[in-house]
Amino acid sequence: MSDVLRDPLRPDILELIESRDWTTLRDVLREQPAADIVELLDVISETEGLIVFRLLPRKLAEEVFDLLPVERQNALITHMTGEEARAILQQMTPDDRTALLEELPARVTRRLLALLPEGQRSAALALLNYPEDSVGRLMTTAYVRIRPEWTREQVLDHIRRWGADSETLTMLYVTDERGKLLDDIRLRQVILADPGTKISALMNYRFAALRADQDRETAVREFRKYDLYAMPVVDSENHLLGIVTHDDVLRVEQEEATEDFHRIGTVRPLGVRFNEASVWLLTRRRVAWLLALVAVNLISGAVIGRYEELIAANAVLAFFLPLLIDSGGNSGSQSATLVVRALATGDVELRDAGRLALREIGVALALGLTMAAAVFALGWWRGGASVAVIVALAMVATVLASSLIGLLLPFALSRLRADPATASAPLITSIADILGVFIYFTIAASLLK
Amino acid sequence: MSDVLRDPLRPDILELIESRDWTTLRDVLREQPAADIVELLDVISETEGLIVFRLLPRKLAEEVFDLLPVERQNALITHMTGEEARAILQQMTPDDRTALLEELPARVTRRLLALLPEGQRSAALALLNYPEDSVGRLMTTAYVRIRPEWTREQVLDHIRRWGADSETLTMLYVTDERGKLLDDIRLRQVILADPGTKISALMNYRFAALRADQDRETAVREFRKYDLYAMPVVDSENHLLGIVTHDDVLRVEQEEATEDFHRIGTVRPLGVRFNEASVWLLTRRRVAWLLALVAVNLISGAVIGRYEELIAANAVLAFFLPLLIDSGGNSGSQSATLVVRALATGDVELRDAGRLALREIGVALALGLTMAAAVFALGWWRGGASVAVIVALAMVATVLASSLIGLLLPFALSRLRADPATASAPLITSIADILGVFIYFTIAASLLK
Numbered sequence: 001m002s003d004v005l006r007d008p009l010r011p012d013i014l015e016l017i018e019s020r021d022w023t024t025l026r027d028v029l030r031e032q033p034a035a036d037i038v039e040l041l042d043v044i045s046e047t048e049g050l051i052v053f054r055l056l057p058r059k060l061a062e063e064v065f066d067l068l069p070v071e072r073q074n075a076l077i078t079h080m081t082g083e084e085a086r087a088i089l090q091q092m093t094p095d096d097r098t099a100l101l102e103e104l105p106a107r108v109t110r111r112l113l114a115l116l117p118e119g120q121r122s123a124a125l126a127l128l129n130y131p132e133d134s135v136g137r138l139m140t141t142a143y144v145r146i147r148p149e150w151t152r153e154q155v156l157d158h159i160r161r162w163g164a165d166s167e168t169l170t171m172l173y174v175t176d177e178r179g180k181l182l183d184d185i186r187l188r189q190v191i192l193a194d195p196g197t198k199i200s201a202l203m204n205y206r207f208a209a210l211r212a213d214q215d216r217e218t219a220v221r222e223f224r225k226y227d228l229y230a231m232p233v234v235d236s237e238n239h240l241l242g243i244v245t246h247d248d249v250l251r252v253e254q255e256e257a258t259e260d261f262h263r264i265g266t267v268r269p270l271g272v273r274f275n276e277a278s279v280w281l282l283t284r285r286r287v288a289w290l291l292a293l294v295a296v297n298l299i300s301g302a303v304i305g306r307y308e309e310l311i312a313a314n315a316v317l318a319f320f321l322p323l324l325i326d327s328g329g330n331s332g333s334q335s336a337t338l339v340v341r342a343l344a345t346g347d348v349e350l351r352d353a354g355r356l357a358l359r360e361i362g363v364a365l366a367l368g369l370t371m372a373a374a375v376f377a378l379g380w381w382r383g384g385a386s387v388a389v390i391v392a393l394a395m396v397a398t399v400l401a402s403s404l405i406g407l408l409l410p411f412a413l414s415r416l417r418a419d420p421a422t423a424s425a426p427l428i429t430s431i432a433d434i435l436g437v438f439i440y441f442t443i444a445a446s447l448l449k
Numbered sequence: 450m451s452d453v454l455r456d457p458l459r460p461d462i463l464e465l466i467e468s469r470d471w472t473t474l475r476d477v478l479r480e481q482p483a484a485d486i487v488e489l490l491d492v493i494s495e496t497e498g499l500i501v502f503r504l505l506p507r508k509l510a511e512e513v514f515d516l517l518p519v520e521r522q523n524a525l526i527t528h529m530t531g532e533e534a535r536a537i538l539q540q541m542t543p544d545d546r547t548a549l550l551e552e553l554p555a556r557v558t559r560r561l562l563a564l565l566p567e568g569q570r571s572a573a574l575a576l577l578n579y580p581e582d583s584v585g586r587l588m589t590t591a592y593v594r595i596r597p598e599w600t601r602e603q604v605l606d607h608i609r610r611w612g613a614d615s616e617t618l619t620m621l622y623v624t625d626e627r628g629k630l631l632d633d634i635r636l637r638q639v640i641l642a643d644p645g646t647k648i649s650a651l652m653n654y655r656f657a658a659l660r661a662d663q664d665r666e667t668a669v670r671e672f673r674k675y676d677l678y679a680m681p682v683v684d685s686e687n688h689l690l691g692i693v694t695h696d697d698v699l700r701v702e703q704e705e706a707t708e709d710f711h712r713i714g715t716v717r718p719l720g721v722r723f724n725e726a727s728v729w730l731l732t733r734r735r736v737a738w739l740l741a742l743v744a745v746n747l748i749s750g751a752v753i754g755r756y757e758e759l760i761a762a763n764a765v766l767a768f769f770l771p772l773l774i775d776s777g778g779n780s781g782s783q784s785a786t787l788v789v790r791a792l793a794t795g796d797v798e799l800r801d802a803g804r805l806a807l808r809e810i811g812v813a814l815a816l817g818l819t820m821a822a823a824v825f826a827l828g829w830w831r832g833g834a835s836v837a838v839i840v841a842l843a844m845v846a847t848v849l850a851s852s853l854i855g856l857l858l859p860f861a862l863s864r865l866r867a868d869p870a871t872a873s874a875p876l877i878t879s880i881a882d883i884l885g886v887f888i889y890f891t892i893a894a895s896l897l898k
Contacts (some may be wrong), residue, residue, distance in 0.1 A: 033655050033657065033659065035675050037673050038674070039674075058585060066676075067674070067675075067676065074496065083540070121644045125486045132732070156640065157635075159640055159641070160640065160641055167685055168638070169636070169637040169840055170619050187618070188608075188618040188636075190641075191605065191608055191609065191618070191636075192608070192609055206482050208482065208484065220699075223699065224699060224700070224703070225484050225487070225488075225516070226484050226513075226516075227696045229619070229678060229695070238605065244665065246678070246695045246696075246699070247676045247695075249699065250669075250672065250673060250695070250698065250699055250702060251708075253699060253702055253703060254673070254702060254706075256490060256792060257702075257703075257710075258790050258794065259788060260710070261709070261710065261713075261789075262711075262786060262787065262790065263707075264714070264786070265713070265782055265783050265785070265874060266779060266782075266783055267783050267786060267787060273791075273796045274787050274790070274791040274797060275791060275796050275801060275805075277809040279808055279812050279815065279833025280815075282787075282808075282812045283812050283815040283816055283819075286780065286783050286812070286816060287815075287816055287819055287820075289779070289781055290733070290776060290779055290783075290816060290819075290820060291819070291820065291823060292822070293775065293776070293779055294533055294776060294823060297771055297772040297775050297776070298772065298827075300768075300771050301768045301769065301771055301772055304767060304768065304771070308764055308767070311767070312761065312764070315757055315761070318753060318757070318760070318767070319750045319753065319754055320750065321750075322749050322750055322753070322774075322882060323743060323746040323747065323750055325771075326742065326746050326875075326878070326879065326882070327739060327742070327743060327746070328877075329875070330715060330738070330739055330742055330875040331735065333714055333715075333874065333875060334714050334715055334716050334735050334739075336714070337710060337711060337713070337714025337716060338716060338723050338731075340710075341706075341707050341710045341711065341723070341724075342722075342723040342724060345703060347722045347723055347724050348724045352724060353579075356724075357730075361727055361734050362728040363731045363735070363806060364729050365729065366642065366729075366732040366736075367732060367735060367736055367739060367875075369741070370732075370739075371736075371739060371740065374740060374743060375450055377745070378747075392624075398629060400834055407850070425714060425782065425874045425875070426775075426779040426874070426878075427781060428780070429775070429778075429875075429878065430775065433771060433775070440658040
């Protein structure tokens with residue numbers, strides 16, 4: 001239970017569920033904030049959840065349903081009767097309905113679409129037609145549209161009559177008679193204006209809009225840039241199609257960060273919450289990269305194989321091998337991590353690659369020299385002066401080469417329109433291994449001759 | 450320039466700056482949206498930026514300043530005259546002002562605080578008194594506070610008179626005469642209510658609030674849970690102190706994700722944008738973990754050292770060593786990545802550790818067996834049946850052990866109130882190396898005898 005609410009009742013509720021005292025439970029539940037019932041549903045079984053949900057008064061049930069994660073909505077709605085499902089679906093905002101429908105099996109989606117009245121069905125189908133991960137999928141079509149010639153009072157009247165359904169009343173959208181977007185206006189501007197003011201007097205014709213076919217990551221970037229509550233979505237001819245609100249953007253930002261997080265750890269995006277992923281799903285999402293990296297590792301194995309005689313003659317070299325190649329891998333994956341995240345947040349762009357590579361040379365030399373100093377002493381102690389020189393030189397060269405690859409590979413992937421996060425820490429580590437082995441034994445072979 | 454705006458003028462602007470035609474530039478600039486001028490400042494030099502900023506009309510300059518990242522604000526304001534700085538500071542909202550002041554050198558902060566009028570100075574000092582990373586630092590004190598006995602018209606009048614300054618008018622906060630928070634009400638509810646309605650008739654006494662001393666990550670979680678525009682912040686006795694708005698939460702979410710991203714890549718949080726970090730800063734943030742991992746790697750080196758005779762007698766064993774330990778490291782860092790992110794988003798909690806460990810055993814066995822099949826064939830080809838059996842067994846055991854450590858270490862750190870992301874991919878990899886070497890040679894020594 002959230003520690004921010006004043007009167008945590010959960011223990012009682014769990015006891016009531018335990019003792020199957022549905023009448024008392026119904027009375028206690030109707031006093032709870034929706035968000036707390038959502039948390040309750042998280043800790044009880046699916047069957048108990050369905051019972052609890054059915055005990056809620058209609059209005060509260062709708063609020064709770066809206067706040068549930070899509071997988072939970074999915075599980076609930078497939079168990080509802082047609083009548084229950086119709087009631088729930090009809091009150092959802094169009095963007096939330098789209099999010100639910102796109103996650104359901106096609107069979108269930110068809111059944112649910114059939115339950116909607118004509119107008120809502122065609123709106124749902126239209127939204128489902130935008131590509132996944134596009135701005136169009138995030139849109140809600142419930143917003144307030146006004147005209148430049150209206151007065152302040154006409155707008156407030158219009159809102160009173162039609163505004164109850166719309167997801168946000170913070171922003172109002174001014175369009176011409178053909179539906180082209182002319183401006184956005186904050187409701188506060190209208191409220192704060194003198195009585196009788198015309199909307200056109202409040203307009204500055206400056207607004208930012210998203211296009212329905214843009215990637216949803218664009219929405220996050222534009223929201224951060226403009227600090228807005230909601231942004232209008234237009235087609236290529238500037239007709240207003242819908243709006244995207246800040247809560248969807250927070251969700252997208254979190255989902256995209258999670259995907260990048262997983263990718264840089266060589267896990268393909270799960271698509272469901274980690275907590276609810278099955279063994280089979282997790283295995284499939286993880287096995288591909290593990291096998292690919294085995295193949296890459298065979299290359300370093302092969303390079304080591306070429307130097308077996310050198311190692312046999314100088315066994316001390318084997319002692320320093322893991323240390324050298326891991327250090328290269330670690331500094332390379334540091335660089336990759338920094339660049340992948342900076343590209344994702346828009347902090348750096350492709351054109352910065354050259355300048356950042358120069359800076360990286362400075363950083364990598366500083367890191368390499370520090371670590372070389374540490375291994376130099378160790379090398380001297382284990383194998384004398386020549387080994388000390390070999391491991392120190394190899395350390396500087398390996399850290400330098402790996403850091404540059406870690407920095408540049410995400411840029412290169414981005415240039416090729418691939419996901420920069422494909423330059424995962426393990427991939428960089430494996431590439432650094434090959435480089436490290438090669439550099440180390442080349443230096444050793446030439447100095448020990 | 451953003452591709453969502455209708456009339457991109459940047460090329461002209463850059464030419465005007467080049468040719469130092471300040472008069473024309475001033476006229477062109479005043480037509481630009483603030484967000485586009487922010488982008489412009491990003492591509493021109495600091496000196497040019499200062500000139501451009503001084504050419505802007507006062508109102509637009511303030512808008513632009515508000516949208517700039519804190520480091521940029523920092524650079525600009527330290528070059529302003531006292532009068533310029535005073536004007537800019539006074540119009541900032543309290544939370545943005547706090548963010549700026551806390552980033553400046555103490556000397557500059559003192560100078561700027563002295564420029565503020567008494568009321569604003571004490572508010573700024575109060576906000577700066579909350580711990581860094583606390584909800585208190587995110588607060589703005591500009592919000593609308595109403596009373597239960599007011600009517601709809603009194604509220605709208607009050608907003609018209611006092612609301613122009615407040616950061617959000619979407620939510621109104623109902624307090625009693627001693628400043629205790631009683632409820633939150635959406636402005637839309639007031640607008641949609643019938644004329645003459647009393648506020649108390651709209652109240653349900655159900656609201657969610659943050660406490661000023663809570664960690665700012667709590668704010669992100671509560672915002673996601675309640676889908677709100679703004680949340681009130683109270684002290685331990687429920688007095689209303691301020692509000693946190695959704696734009697701050699989006700920024701915090703992005704900053705926290707970046708910090709976790711960096712930590713799991715063994716980079717200590719930078720504190721500035723990657724694009725603007727110096728060589729010296731980057732080196733300091735990266736070197737500590739690299740040196741620590743060298744120390745960890747020495748352990749695997751030492752273990753290998755103990756088996757030098759076994760390797761000398763069976764050189765083929767060396768060929769499979771990097772492959773085995775890297776596979777363990779990779780699957781372990783996959784698990785750690787999944788858990789660290791799931792803990793950060795609140796998707797899993799400490800109590801899930803046991804159940805997830807059981808599931809992880811299933812996943813790790815599936816992964817280990819798949820990869821064992823691949824290396825079994827390879828082992829047979831390079832070293833015959835006994836080597837095939839050794840590498841296959843070692844693969845399953847290493848992947849299993851590493852995956853479990855990758856899964857459990859973040860939980861353990863979280864339990865000890867350390868940051869779970871300290872279980873970085875490279876740390877898990879180094880631990881997996883030690884385990885892998887030990888498992889491999891133990892199996893090899895017993896089977897080859």
